Amino acid sequence: MMVKPIRSENDYEANLARLEELIDAAPGTPEGDELEVLATLIERYENDRYPIALPTPLAAIRFRMEQENLTPRDLEQFIGSRARVSEVLTGARPLSIGMIRSLNEHLGIPAEVLIRPEPKQEERVSLELAKPAAKQLVAWGILQAKESFEAFMARGLGGGQALAMLRKTRTERTNIKTDFVAVQAWCAAVLLCAESATVSGVFDLEKVRKLEVVRALAKLSVHADGPRRAHQMLSDLGIILVILPHLPGTHLDGAALRRPRDGMPVIALTLRRDRIDNFWFTLLHELAHVAFHLSDDRACIVDELDIGSSEEIETEADELAGMALIPDDQWDAWDVKGTYTGIADIVAFARRMEVNPAIVAGRWQKTHRDYRKFSKLLGHGTVRPCFDDLLPDMA
Numbered sequence: 001m002m003v004k005p006i007r008s009e010n011d012y013e014a015n016l017a018r019l020e021e022l023i024d025a026a027p028g029t030p031e032g033d034e035l036e037v038l039a040t041l042i043e044r045y046e047n048d049r050y051p052i053a054l055p056t057p058l059a060a061i062r063f064r065m066e067q068e069n070l071t072p073r074d075l076e077q078f079i080g081s082r083a084r085v086s087e088v089l090t091g092a093r094p095l096s097i098g099m100i101r102s103l104n105e106h107l108g109i110p111a112e113v114l115i116r117p118e119p120k121q122e123e124r125v126s127l128e129l130a131k132p133a134a135k136q137l138v139a140w141g142i143l144q145a146k147e148s149f150e151a152f153m154a155r156g157l158g159g160g161q162a163l164a165m166l167r168k169t170r171t172e173r174t175n176i177k178t179d180f181v182a183v184q185a186w187c188a189a190v191l192l193c194a195e196s197a198t199v200s201g202v203f204d205l206e207k208v209r210k211l212e213v214v215r216a217l218a219k220l221s222v223h224a225d226g227p228r229r230a231h232q233m234l235s236d237l238g239i240i241l242v243i244l245p246h247l248p249g250t251h252l253d254g255a256a257l258r259r260p261r262d263g264m265p266v267i268a269l270t271l272r273r274d275r276i277d278n279f280w281f282t283l284l285h286e287l288a289h290v291a292f293h294l295s296d297d298r299a300c301i302v303d304e305l306d307i308g309s310s311e312e313i314e315t316e317a318d319e320l321a322g323m324a325l326i327p328d329d330q331w332d333a334w335d336v337k338g339t340y341t342g343i344a345d346i347v348a349f350a351r352r353m354e355v356n357p358a359i360v361a362g363r364w365q366k367t368h369r370d371y372r373k374f375s376k377l378l379g380h381g382t383v384r385p386c387f388d389d390l391l392p393d394m395a
Helices: 009-022 031-048 057-068 072-079 082-089 097-109 129-139 149-157 162-168 182-194 211-222 226-238 276-290 312-325 330-334 343-353 356-366
Strands: 240-243 254-258 263-270 299-304
Touching: 009 031, 009 330, 057 072, 057 082, 057 097, 057 211, 072 082, 072 097, 129 182, 149 182, 182 240, 182 254, 182 263, 182 299, 211 226, 211 276, 211 312, 226 240, 226 276, 263 276, 276 312, 276 356, 312 356, 343 356
Parallel strands: 240 263
Antiparallel strands: 254 263, 254 299
């Protein structure tokens, strides 16, 4: 392992490329150690070169309220009377030292955020897309070279709802350190890719909600070209599939969206982890969002699946994806705790469940928290080649 400091944009891009190669490396291996060191170097470089401004106190409070499903009444124990809460949330009253201490202690909002002055309305500036993310979108031919962020978002969303989208779509399934502006730029890019897409079937919500239909999709995993067959089946179901890598500053696995001009459902995958088990779980997780959670009020759901979530829609999507791949009762009956399971057992159980062995191996690793065992069964590097014609130019 030869790791050097990042001193230039060329160094930065080379390290990003190496990070992608190592993204599935198991912890404790030489590759896993290199991955950890590279991630630290890249994060430090991005923080120094492209710092993300801290949120305003009000933005931080409202984010925590959305994350914890809190109402203004819930804040009274930290801020004071109903009138005082209202004054704080409207910007009419600054936070006192006592409020800052209480919000920091009980809601975990960093003190360095809460003590910042709330900018006056005339001092507020529009959000800007970080240079690495903008550069990648331009390289893909999705963002025009001199296009403003607001114009790009409006073009992607089919109107002037860009800033509203920024305020409303963060969920627990995105890291608080994530560059959320880049996340929304990625969503807009996905919708621009979906704009010209066509499908072979008509979307039928009731049909997509049937377990046998979702299970039939999961069974395609047994084929070497299963991901491509899934693309066709989604098209037959009236659902657009977009494959678009994540942007610098984001760590997304996928998203469920609606195309602005006609409401057609879109599933977007980054293939951040180019593995068979991750592809199928993420695909079915986003399909569950399409079937049960997208609505007029929620036209976009983004997911970083490494992050746990207590949100009801995320729990439901996880459960539905798991059920379609391997029902819990079947898993519990097979994976008896404390019993050694070998490769032959993995393959035999996968045949019985009619899914790819990688799905069984991946679930075994997660259940037992042993990410070295059966790693060769996961199909590393085999999904992305199925979508070579759908991926943008990675230059």
